[in-house]
Amino acid sequence: MALVRIPEENRTIEDEPAIAAFLAGHGIDYERWTDTADLAATAPPEAVLEAYAGRIAQLKARGGYVTADVIDVTAETPGLEGMLARFNSEHWHDEDEVRFIVEGRGLFHIHPPQGPVFAIEVEAGDLIRVPKGTHHWFDLCADRRIRAIRLFQDPSGWTPQYTSSGVDRAFQPLCFGPRYFPPTGPTVTA
Ligand SMILES: [Fe+2]
Numbered sequence: 001m002a003l004v005r006i007p008e009e010n011r012t013i014e015d016e017p018a019i020a021a022f023l024a025g026h027g028i029d030y031e032r033w034t035d036t037a038d039l040a041a042t043a044p045p046e047a048v049l050e051a052y053a054g055r056i057a058q059l060k061a062r063g064g065y066v067t068a069d070v071i072d073v074t075a076e077t078p079g080l081e082g083m084l085a086r087f088n089s090e091h092w093h094d095e096d097e098v099r100f101i102v103e104g105r106g107l108f109h110i111h112p113p114q115g116p117v118f119a120i121e122v123e124a125g126d127l128i129r130v131p132k133g134t135h136h137w138f139d140l141c142a143d144r145r146i147r148a149i150r151l152f153q154d155p156s157g158w159t160p161q162y163t164s165s166g167v168d169r170a171f172q173p174l175c176f177g178p179r180y181f182p183p184t185g186p187t188v189t190a
Contacts, residue, residue, distance in 0.1 A: 001016055002120055002122050003019075003121040004023070004118055004120050004121075005118060005121070007118075009116060023128075026110060027131045028110070028128065028130055029127070029128065030127070030128055032127070033125055034125065036102070036124065037052060037102075039051055045072065048070045048102055048149065049070060052102075059151055064153050065096075065152055066153060067151070067155060068151050070147065070148070071146065071148050072146075073140070073144070074145050084138075084140060086160060087137060087160060088173070090135055090137050090162065090165050091137065092132070092133050092161050096129050096130065096131055096153065097130040098128070099148045101125065103145065103147040104140075104143070104146035104147055105122065105124075105141045105143070105175055105177070107119055107120070108128070109168065110134060110135070111167055113135075117171060119174075121176065135165075139173030
């Protein structure tokens with residue numbers, strides 16, 4: 001499940017309905033798809049799209065998206081750092097940024113017109129729609145692994161428009177990972 005952090009307020013949101021409500025307040029759609037497909041790590045893009053064909057059709061109907069593809073990278077992907085450098089400084093797009101995370105993790109930072117910058121850590125099973133025009137940037141987590149379905153209204157509209165604000169440089173791309181939250185039961189010491 002996703003995790004939202006608002007560094008300026010020293011606040012973390014970890015509860016799914018609270019995350020969805022907070023993001024909705026910024027025009028961002030967030031859903032959890034619990035019926036995730038059982039796909040091999042080596043499954044080709046076509047198999048990923050096939051496994052989620054029903055869901056993709058629903059999203060296309062809902063949001064006017066016409067195409068879908070799969071981004072699939074690991075730490076070993078040639079040119080990865082150059083690819084990431086296109087998206088890890090503040091930018092916006094002429095169309096929505098829609099991602100369903102199939103595997104791995106990633107970190108969006110959102111810079112709203114009013115209010116502090118916040119981070120959304122996404123992981124497998126998370127669907128996110130960042131509306132067009134939203135100022136944001138994206139990083140991978142330290143493990144450099146993500147496989148995600150991307151949906152486009154018009155792929156040419158997805159060119160990053162950089163703000164050159166420098167705001168992104170004030171935030172470290174820190175992910176906490178699935179084990180960030182300690183168990184709530186009593187602490188047992190050996
Ligand atoms: Fe983007």
